[in-house]
Amino acid sequence: MLKRELNERITRTDAGTPMGEVFRRYWIPALLSEELPEPNCPPIRVRLLGEDLVAFRDSNGQVGLLDAYCPHRGAHLFWGRNEECGLRCVYHGWKFDVTGQCVDMPNEPPESNFKHKVKTVAYPCWEAGGMVWTYMGSADAQPPHPDYEWLRAPETHRFVSKTFEDCNYLQALEGGIDTSHSSFAHNNNLQDKKALRSRATAPKLEVHKRDHGFTYVGIRDLGQDGVYVRAYQFVMPAQQMRGYMTNWSTGEPEEHPSVNGHIWVPVDDEHCVVYNWMYSADPDHPLPRDYCIEHETLFGRGPSNSLPGYRLIRNKSNDYLIDREVQRTKTFTGIKGINTQDFALQETMRPIVDRSKERLGAADAAIIVARQLLLEATNDVEAGKSPRGVHPESHREVRGCDQILPRGVAWQEGLSNEMLARF
Structure with missing residues (x-):
C-alpha cells in the first residue's frame, strides 16, 4: 500500500505539484511529427501536464508550442492563421513566432513599439525519432536532449505511434512494468499450454536500481528447456524498454527481433498519452512497415483499431467490445488487442487509483521500486538536484x-x- 499523501504526491502533475515539477525537468514527447506534416499546416491543440497549448510548424519547418490563449484578450490560438513564420490570432491579428515573441500587432498604431514588450509562454521543441519533444521547466535547469537508442535508429528501422488513455499516467505506467500480468490478461490462447508464459505464471523478479532508473528481469523456469528471461529497463520518469526477440508461444527467435517500449506522458491528472515505439534489434536489418502495422493491430492500436484523436475504437463507452463467449472458450479476457486489454483494466480502476487500499506481493517488486524512484525524484527536485535519468x-x-x-x-x-545498444 501507499499512504494517501504519497499517492497524491506522485500522481498529480499540474504545475507546482511535486511530480509535475519532476516531469518538467525532462524532455518529454508533446506530439508525433506526423501531426504537423508540413510548414504552415493547421495548428493543433495539445494538452500537457494540465496546460492547454497549441503547436504549429512555421514556414521554416520549426515547431512552436505556445500557451493556447492569446495574451491580449484570451482568444484560443487554435483558430489562428499559420503564416509567414508565425501564428496569428484571428481575434485582433496579433502574431507570435515559435519563441512566443509577438512580431506583429496590426490593430496598434504603426509607430507603437508595444509588440516588442509582449511575449507569450512558449516551450522549446526538438524533433527526433518521429516525435516532437518539449522541455517545460526552468531554463537554468534544462538538460541536454535525450539519447535513447531508438532515437538513433534510422527511420527504416523504427516505428512510432501514440494512443490516448483515459486514466492517470501512473496506473498506465505500472501496467507496463508489471511482467506477471501477461500470463493472464494477455493469454490469447487458453488451449496453448506450451506458451512460455503459460508454462510459468509466477516469474521470479529481480530489480536493480541504476542511474537511468532500474533494470528488472522476469525469470520463468521452463524445466529441462532452460529459463525464459525477459529483461526490461525502466527509464525515468515514465519509460519502459523491453525486447521481442523470442516468440511467446514457440520459444523460437522472432522473425523480426525488435526492442519495444512506451512513454507515458500525463495530459492532466486523469488522462495520459502513451507513445509506443519499436525498432529493429539488429542494425543490419530494417523493420518492415507491414510488420509494424501487423504488430500494432495485434496490440489493438493499428489504423483499423483507432478513432480520430488517437483513441481506440474499443473503449470504455462500449465495454471494449468484450465477447464473453470468447472469454469462456478462447482468451482470458474476451477482449481483442493486447493494448486494449490493458486499457480495459487500467481505465476502469477509477481515474486515479487509491493505492492506500492495495495489497502488494512479490510479483509487484518493479512497481514498488518505481514508486520509490518517483518519490526520490520529487525530493531531489525540491532540493534543487537533478533527478535520476535526466542526463543522456x-x-x-x-x-x-x-x-x-x-x-x-x-x-x-x-x-x-x-x-547493450548497437545503434
Missing part, C-alpha cells in the same frame, strides 16, 4: 531483451551483449 549518459547504452537461457547461466552473463 545515464540511458544511451541501455535496451531491453528476452531470451531462453540454459539452466545455470546467470542472466547477467547470458544477456550481457543483448542488453
